[in-house]
Structures are given as structure tokens and as C-alpha cells.
Amino acid sequence: xxxxxxQGNDAIAWGALAAGCRFFGGYPITPSTEVAELMAxxxxxxxxxxxxxxxxxxxxxxxxxxxxGGLKSMTATSGPxxxxxxxxxxxxAMTEVPCVIVNVQRLGPSTxxxxxxxxxxxxxxxxxxxxxxxxxxxCPYTVKxxxxxxxxxxxxxxxxRTPVILLTDEVIGHMREKFEMPDFATVERVERPHIPVPHxxxxxxxxxxxxxPPMANFGDGYRYxxxxxxxxxxxxxxxxxxxxxxxxxxxHRKIERNLEDILLWDxxxxxxxxxxxxxxxxxVRSARHAVKLxxxxxxxxxxxxxxxxxxxxVEAVERATAHxxxxxxxxxxxxxxxxxxxxVVGRRKVTRVNIANGEMVTPQMILDAxxxx
Amino acid sequence: MSNNKSxxxxxxxxxxxxxxxxxxxxxxxxxxxAIYDSKNATQTQSYGPEARGGASRAEVVISNGEIDHPEVIxxxxxxxxxxxxxxxxxxxxxxxxxxxxxxxxxGRVLASHVKIVRxxxxxxxxxxxxxxxxxxxxxxxxxxxxxxxxxxxxIEKAVVKRAPKGTEEMNMKALAAGFEAAQDYIGxx
Numbered sequence: 001x002x003x004x005x006x007q008g009n010d011a012i013a014w015g016a017l018a019a020g021c022r023f024f025g026g027y028p029i030t031p032s033t034e035v036a037e038l039m040a041x042x043x044x045x046x047x048x049x050x051x052x053x054x055x056x057x058x059x060x061x062x063x064x065x066x067x068x069g070g071l072k073s074m075t076a077t078s079g080p081x082x083x084x085x086x087x088x089x090x091x092x093a094m095t096e097v098p099c100v101i102v103n104v105q106r107l108g109p110s111t112x113x114x115x116x117x118x119x120x121x122x123x124x125x126x127x128x129x130x131x132x133x134x135x136x137x138x139c140p141y142t143v144k145x146x147x148x149x150x151x152x153x154x155x156x157x158x159x160x161r162t163p164v165i166l167l168t169d170e171v172i173g174h175m176r177e178k179f180e181m182p183d184f185a186t187v188e189r190v191e192r193p194h195i196p197v198p199h200x201x202x203x204x205x206x207x208x209x210x211x212x213p214p215m216a217n218f219g220d221g222y223r224y225x226x227x228x229x230x231x232x233x234x235x236x237x238x239x240x241x242x243x244x245x246x247x248x249x250x251x252h253r254k255i256e257r258n259l260e261d262i263l264l265w266d267x268x269x270x271x272x273x274x275x276x277x278x279x280x281x282x283x284v285r286s287a288r289h290a291v292k293l294x295x296x297x298x299x300x301x302x303x304x305x306x307x308x309x310x311x312x313x314v315e316a317v318e319r320a321t322a323h324x325x326x327x328x329x330x331x332x333x334x335x336x337x338x339x340x341x342x343x344v345v346g347r348r349k350v351t352r353v354n355i356a357n358g359e360m361v362t363p364q365m366i367l368d369a370x371x372x373x
Numbered sequence: 374m375s376n377n378k379s380x381x382x383x384x385x386x387x388x389x390x391x392x393x394x395x396x397x398x399x400x401x402x403x404x405x406x407a408i409y410d411s412k413n414a415t416q417t418q419s420y421g422p423e424a425r426g427g428a429s430r431a432e433v434v435i436s437n438g439e440i441d442h443p444e445v446i447x448x449x450x451x452x453x454x455x456x457x458x459x460x461x462x463x464x465x466x467x468x469x470x471x472x473x474x475x476x477x478x479x480g481r482v483l484a485s486h487v488k489i490v491r492x493x494x495x496x497x498x499x500x501x502x503x504x505x506x507x508x509x510x511x512x513x514x515x516x517x518x519x520x521x522x523x524x525x526x527x528i529e530k531a532v533v534k535r536a537p538k539g540t541e542e543m544n545m546k547a548l549a550a551g552f553e554a555a556q557d558y559i560g561x562x
Contacts, residue, residue: 003407003408004408005400005403005404005407005408005414005416030422114422115419115420115421115422171417171443171444174417174418175415175416175417175443176400176403176414176415176416176417177407177413177414177415177416177440177443178407178408178413178414282443285441285442285443286441286442288441288442289380289441289442292379292380292441293379293380296379296380360442360444362442362446363441363442363446364446
């Protein structure tokens, strides 16, 4: 057994390698730099390429290009860089190019505090780029999940031809924990499908039963056009309503019809709970500590730890909170995912627990909220 | 152990100035617990944007069970190598916990109902190895010698693993110097 004591950021990089990532384009930024460092060291050993770009705009452009060229590709950044990447997140969504964007959240806005923790980019991960677009964002709360959800991020990005955001935070990224490195051969990987038609029949954005047209890599002989403009099934710009409407429907449908595969969450003792804590990322750690203490005092408290925060797991939260009188939502921000929880369970039931100064939510803050203090 | 009897946790905070090796000491302690003692451990850190200077701290939580909250809630032991670190964290040590300070850097210790241990940790490092850079390893020897947070065997293996090639012997000397001082202290009662 290969047992290590490593950071979340290291586990993200190992997860990427295990998933088959062979290109990293990025610009180092605290608290995500360890991902780039490890990829810079390991990618050449795995037959991949690492490029440090001039900024984060170029970084994601390079990642999208590498992915179109046939390599599973990723970048890693934090708030200021994530802001710069928004334009190309939209481009990847529009062009349906698989890629993984890691955001290790730090305290913002602006340069903020590079080494301080935050969960302030939750809404930016959903709506940071303009226009209606589908997105998947995954949120680990252990070092092991940093590995597993990075693999899941690559697999979902390939399966659904979409950018996937791994939205972690400074606490989880920099935290070291015991981690058992799996044999990469045992890691489930989704590879790009073979194109089943001759070159001249290929439609890069055509209708298919799965709503995910197979993607041909540039250089494989399938000539097609890629643009951020609305496009027809060959990729050429269009303003025809009978091409625009189906496109926007299809790219949302390809996510919505696969929620069972995409939505991930953990539940602790929600069955008899009259109070349920709903949270994600580092705040799960504080919440689980608080829930265990409350349970030790016979309080009927449960926990939902959300791992897929976008799309938001509406039905899971609805089910788990059905009998709850109080729903507590701790976050390292002034209330972002709380808006979604309030939408699902109603504003009156929700007690928000917020901190936005770079420190973690403490278990005591959550206990106080559970007890209605 | 601390905070609440229903949750098994040993919480250690190592604090000083950036460059004193407190974060590396935290990593070594966490590795000793997680890998060589086969327990669970988390290590977290807090530091400023500077490479040297500024406040720096590492926190290690050790448990036989799952560790949820990864940061110190109420420390079982604090190692403070600067006055600022001691002032900031001395009040967050549990009753009968340990505060270990470098007495050439820390004067006042604002805490009561705790065991306060004063050693010239950096001078001990220079005397044992000729290098102040081993101060953090001496501090680990003192800490583990006093608290048994991890086994001696585990901390020795963890120090050797993390020591740059060729410095293993020097670091073992530093660790031993810390243990010796801890044993003298315990022997004195």
C-alpha cells in the first residue's frame, strides 16, 4: 500500500494524471500553485506537456486548444485568475470542448488575501461567464475526494463535452491528510469516443440520441469549424432560430437528463433529523464535527455534504430536509449557496452561518445555529 | 482528548515567524502520526505572503478516529518561537495543556492553569548541530518528549524521511537534544 500524507492540491494533480490529463496550461497563483508545481514535474514523465502561460486568459485558451487537439487538459487557479478565465469558460461551454478548471478559492474580492480561505466564488462558478450555459462544479471536502472528484471532473467533461470546474478552497487545497494512492490502472477513465462516420458525414454539433455529439480531434482528418458564435451542426455561425433554439436546448438537456450520474452528495443521519445542516467544501468538516457533538447530546441533527454544487442537487436537499424544522447553511462567504437552499426549502427554515474574513467556520458557530442561539 | 470527551483529538499548534520551519515541523509531526503511528492526522497552516518574517503557524490534529474539523479548537500543546505567536495563541491552550517557548525569544506568557516550559530552543539547536536551521527539529523533540503526541520511533522516522540527503544525522542529533531536554524537565518533576 502506498500511504502518503499529502495536500489536497497534490491529490488534485495526481487525480488529473490518473484520469489521463496530459496537458496543463496555467499561471501560478496562491493557494493553487502546488497543483501547477506537481503537474510541471510529473507531466513530462507521463508523456504530457506543461506550459506556463502569460496569464490566466491565455492559460484557459491553451487548455481549450490542447483539448481540441486531443489531450485531456486542465488548468488551476484562484479567484483573481478565475475572474480572468470567465470569458473562456463560456467559450468552452459554447464550443463544447471538454476541460477541467480548478479553482482553489481564496479570500476576495480582487487580490484579497492570497493565503486566506474562502468559499466566495460559488455563484461565480455558476454564472461568472455571460449568457445561459450549462456548467458542472464539483466541491471536495477531503484529500481523497480531491483525487476522486478530479477524476470525476475529467470523466464528466469528456462524457458531456463541457467544461467542469473543481471548486475547492484554501483549507482543503493546503490541508494534508492520509491518502492511499490507488493503482492508476484501476481508476475508471472515460475516453473520447471513436467517430463512427466517414469524414464527409461528420457533424461536430449534430443531433445524437445522447445529446452529446462525438468530438473529433483536430488533426484526425475531420475538418470542422469552431467558434464562440452560435453555430450550426457543422460549426459555422448561424442566426437561424431553428438552429439557435435546438442548440441551447440540447446543451442544457445533455446535463439535465444525466443528473443521476452528475449529482454527488453524502448524507449523515438525515432520516430522523429535525435539523439538517447543508454545506460543502471545508465547511463540511466543521459541520460534521458540530453534528457529532450535537448527536452526542441526543439532538436529532443530520448533514448533507454536497459534492456537486452545480447543478444544485435540488431533489436531494428537498428529500433530506422534508421533515426538518431548521436548515443550517454554513459557508465561508456572506451567503451564496444559502440562496439555492432557501429556494428549495423556503427562506423561513434557513439559518445562515457565515464568515468572510479568511478563517474557517468554527464548529461552535454551527452548534449555536443548531441550538437556535 | 480535548474539547469534548465524545471526540478523540490531540491538537498541536506550532507558531513562530515565517522561515523558522514551523510549517515543516507540522508536516513532520503529521506524517509521524499518520504514516508511522498509523493514526489519522490533519495538518493545516496559516502564513502571510512573505517568504520570511510575518506570522506563521502550523496546526496538527491527531486521532484514532475520523478527524472532521481539521484545525485546532483548543490546543493540547502550543510551541511558540516568537513573542507575537505566544501572545496570540497562549490563551487558546486547554487547562493543563502545554506551552513550550524559546525563552530567548519569548518573555511573557499570558496564560494560567497550563504547564509552561521554557527552553533556549534555538541555542540548543546551535549547540547540538552548529546550525540554527535545526531549531524546528529540536522543538519537535521537546514537544514529543513532553506530550507523547506521537511515538519516538515515529517522529524519528518522519524526521529522517523529510531531512535533506546528507543531513539525516544532524537532524537526529537535533531531535535527540530536544528529547533530552524534555526528559530532564520531566525528571526534575
